[in-house]
Amino acid sequence: MTLDYTQMDQETASDTAIPRRSLTMAVADRLRDQIMRGEIPEGAQLRQDAIATQYQVSRIPVREALRQLDAEGLIEIVHNRGAIVPALSPEDIEELFSIRALLEPEVLKLSIPHLTKEDFSEAEAVLQTYVQELKHEEHVSAWGRLNWQFHSILYSRANQPRFMAIIRNVNNSGERYTRLQLYLTHGMKRANEEHHQILELCRNREIAPACKLLRQHIHFAGESLKQALERKRAAAQGESAQGDSKNGDQPSKS
Amino acid sequence: MTLDYTQMDQETASDTAIPRRSLTMAVADRLRDQIMRGEIPEGAQLRQDAIATQYQVSRIPVREALRQLDAEGLIEIVHNRGAIVPALSPEDIEELFSIRALLEPEVLKLSIPHLTKEDFSEAEAVLQTYVQELKHEEHVSAWGRLNWQFHSILYSRANQPRFMAIIRNVNNSGERYTRLQLYLTHGMKRANEEHHQILELCRNREIAPACKLLRQHIHFAGESLKQALERKRAAAQGESAQGDSKNGDQPSKS
């Protein structure tokens, strides 16, 4: 996977202009970010022309970016019918978190022995930022990123790039639902406490307990998210057939 | 006419969507197959123009197919410099099989309760074909496919598409090295015996033993492949050119 991990947030502001480097990559990053933040809601169909004109590029980079995202599992491309952001079923959520619960403890196990003090303080800083952001409800989308940052720091010393690529993709696929978890504030609180506990166990190099707690942590997060999703779907069932306007910040066309 | 839409020979019944093939998909399948069979050797650089003229298509489908394969982890695209088939290090092999050893038993556990008699007989047939093919050394490339067929049949009832997608990709990434395992004939024999044992355990619905044996089976296969690869690399160290048997029809610059 040719993801450019080095430079992530350099072009966050510009809406239409794409900076240098590969246009395809830039468009893919942009769309991925928008999907993960929920700005492109589930079920939305991504039309190549609209995206191309929006980003001031031709349709070729857009097409390739869409194919990239399709391979990452973020969208689905159907022949001659465009790409859509699939709505994840509770079963999908369960499966995603099962994969996480399986892979991430294994990577953590390999990483813990090589974690440095700098890693720990960095993770600590992320957790503090996390607490700060929790106070502002409007920063929901930041939570998912901070969550991933914390986890990925802990895994960073495992030196298992393929594991990490898979884990990253799986996390991305579900991240656009993290805003749902805001509804269960106690769930977030619990997650935060577990994060601190996990970090402490890693500091003490208690590998097995840390991995076990991590597995439980992921499992619980998946369960609560699954339930939140089921509630949301049940609530959306009663409403109109077309009016899912609660996430009305969709950009696909204007 | 090098490219035929109509012939969709592969695809075991695991895929949900079996839509019409686009040129991009066809090219991607072709290239993926060639890479997995080893017809495109490691280190070869895939030039878009050459592939396009070879398959009688334009460069656009080729580009998109390459990007697809890149996202699958089969090749690496470097900006403005084309795509290459990466040479996997022994550590890569180890990581790939670690992932398999982690994911596949979990899927098998979920699948076993729902396996039918038809599944068992189908798997049995694959194993018999496998034994047949082993006698002909020239059919090495068939072994990888049969191996995957057998495994995927056992997992097919788990109904975990994302697990399966990951497992499939991980298997694909390493499959072009299965020919190396031919060198250790006893390893193949052992693999065959283990396959039969696993199948028997699945028949008796002995979930835990089956999963445990599967894990060991994958682990052993990875270890032996890793050792074979190390031997090959050590041998290739002396002679800069190693004669790969069949790559006469490939766009490799020389």
Place this chain on the structure above:
DNA sequence: CTGCCGGATATAACATGCGATATAGTAAGT
């Protein structure tokens, strides 16, 4: 003789245009 710089060439990245295909809307027939 060697190392650096600049142009030529090859190759990938991107844009535009055209043909193909699916969906929707309308009209006609039962």
Place this chain on the structure above:
DNA sequence: ACTTACTATATCGCATGTTATATCCGGCAG
């Protein structure tokens, strides 16, 4: 009035042409 078939439009897919960038080679200077 309902269903079906046909047409029109919007969108995707592929081809060809153009631009940008990296590599390679040769000349010039030190």
